[in-house]
Amino acid sequence: MDRPQHYRFHQGDRNLPFAAAEYEGRLANLRAEMAATGVDACVFTSMHNVAYYSGFLYCAFGRPYALVVTPTDSVTMSAGIDAAQPWRRSHGDNITYTDWQRNNYWRAIQSVTGSGRTIGFEGDHLSIAQKSLLDEFLTPKACIDVAPATMRQRMHKSPAELDLIRAGANVADVGGYAIKDAVKVGAREIDVAMAGRDAMELEIAKRFPDSEIRDSWVWFQSGINTDGAHNPVTTRKLERGDILSLNTFPMISGYYTALERTMFVGEVDNTSRKIWEANVAAHEYGMSLLVPGAKCSDITHKINDFFAERDLLQYRTFGYGHSFGILSHYYGREAGLELREDIDTVLEAGMVISMEPMLTIGEGQAGAGGYREHDILIINDEGNENITGYPYGPDFNVVG
Template sequence: MTARPNFYRFHNGEKAPLQFSEAEYEARLQKLRQTMSDMGVDAAVFTSMHNVSYFSGFTYCAFGRPYALVVTQSTSVTISAGIDAGQPWRRSYGDNITYTDWQRDNYWRAIGSVAGKGKSIGYESDHLSLLQKAKLDSFLMPEQCVDLYEASMVQRMHKSAEELTLIRAGAAVADVGGFAIKDAIRAGTREIDVAMAGRDAMEAEIAKRFPDAEYRDTWVWFQSGINTDGAHNPVTSRVLERGDILSLNTFPMISGYYTALERTLFVEEVDDASLKLWEANIGAHELGMSLLKSGVSCAAVTEEINAFFAERDLLQYRTFGYGHSFGVLSHYYGREAGLELREDIDTVLEPRMVISMEPMLTIAEGQPGAGGYREHDILIIQEEGNENITKYPYGPEFNVVG
């Protein structure tokens, strides 16, 4: 009987075109290796979807199985489960090792074959569970462990020219979804039907713009009435009624890169109380966009918008921070938490950072103007000011529809 291996290389077929050039991935790895050298790290063991995707191009589908990217000064190897066969190798920059499930913890044996034992190991404290950290210690027996969470996040916050090109395309796809949603809105239609129109339009647009990509995870949150109170409320089968407040949220995913468009709308008409709140939130949105420039801290931007709402006795209706970074992120994996518009984030904006402006007010049911009001644009920080790459219009002139 042939012995079954703990891990092996299944390089099936030819390498597929990735979302970025080989030079782009090599530049990312070289910057990472310099960081590793500076921090005394022999091997980096990345386990998060965002870092594996950022440094290799492979966006894994975990489904209860662990994945990794191991980077040393001489190699870069994705570690993937046998269920995926050759796809991780075809869709990653560098080498790939497949681990089998014939024996428990073959995942760590595969990692150890690249990282070695008794070395200085870099890891991600924000992702590695207590269980998996214990296994890292057991199988790799590291001389020391060094947290690369913050250093890798800071690297991802500064976008390359190739990243900015893809992010601009993503914002344009989000706009396509927004216009499709607007066309589908009418009293008597269900939220789910409107959402599907936007999703289908975006997926078709992504396939047209990126014919060599893999397609997955593009979605829409389209909310109406009371369902607008939370920014991440799922789609339902609620039927739209005349006078309803609506929240349009389109989210194209292109090779692990997420972009977004979010807008407040009303069905056919908007009452005076709602219009006043809507216009106040638009005022905060426009103020916020004007503040996003190089040299300004996230906390400083936040405080100015807070003051705007406080002057109008609306600050108590704010529900979350005013914006966040864009790049390799999703609703089910990481984001660059060091670049969020909140009081406790002191990061100073720099050119080539990408950040949203998205103020939101939520008024409880039973009060005049009840509902959630939110506008969302994506901006690229430049040497002077910013570039707004969102083109779908905001405000009542365009978004009282149906």
């Protein structure tokens, strides 16, 4: 029996999140960067760059995946266990590598890159072990880290990306309203979270019937569980007067959006209301600062000053916002586009960024819990466009 190292298995109709012209435009920009830096072939291994340049969002399960881009070719590399699904979801060519011989993955990549070339790789993703195999099988003349350049490209969204992100924000709002309706004394966090997730997946299926329905999720936290932004859902039952964190995260073809809101069950005490209102005020002030020409670090310092004037800065727990686009809780994020003291990126039209101040008051103190509001804004020539519609603040979010 002939056992090939790799082969092509293409069947079915191709269906991608964007038109072919969108991917060709992204690849053209990448190839211009490659030409300017002397890179002969890029070997992308991260979920976010493979998806960004090809449309294919892989599921690794212990197997490596890749996208190889040369001046003339764009080829995804996938494992045999996936059959033709990667080809149906990829722009360009696809090669399937087999398990019959160890490192057929690298042999498949070498069949496209050739040997002795200058290879672009992702220094923030490729492991030491895989980098050693790259050197062994591709015998590169030189290796250049292209991760920073690709991150800069992903920061600037195309009109097609912006349309998808707007739709995602709308879906996040749908999840938020479903959660609001599900909040009641005695309900478990998991029950409320499932209501939001189900509503979002149904909305995605209605709006994007040809997409893969995957990876949307909800973090719904109550009481002490609100102290961290990424605390998992539990079976804790809601009690009257509980502080709540609503967090909906729809995923559409690798594009993640979010809605996050502070809520209370039934009533909110005066101390909690004052902290909540201060966080809302910081949220509104922060959104007013998101304009072209503003520097991320400067925005951060201004919000710090806002909180310091109210003796609340010591309760801040993380930065005030981050980029959106190809990302998730387990892959990707534009580290150069975050609202933190150490990020000096200047905002430009076409960037998408959140505003999400959070204050955490420790258990046992008056007003204990985590307070967080989160809106998504598109930077434009006039300032910004807020694409989050679900209301924030006490007037709407004391529920159940």
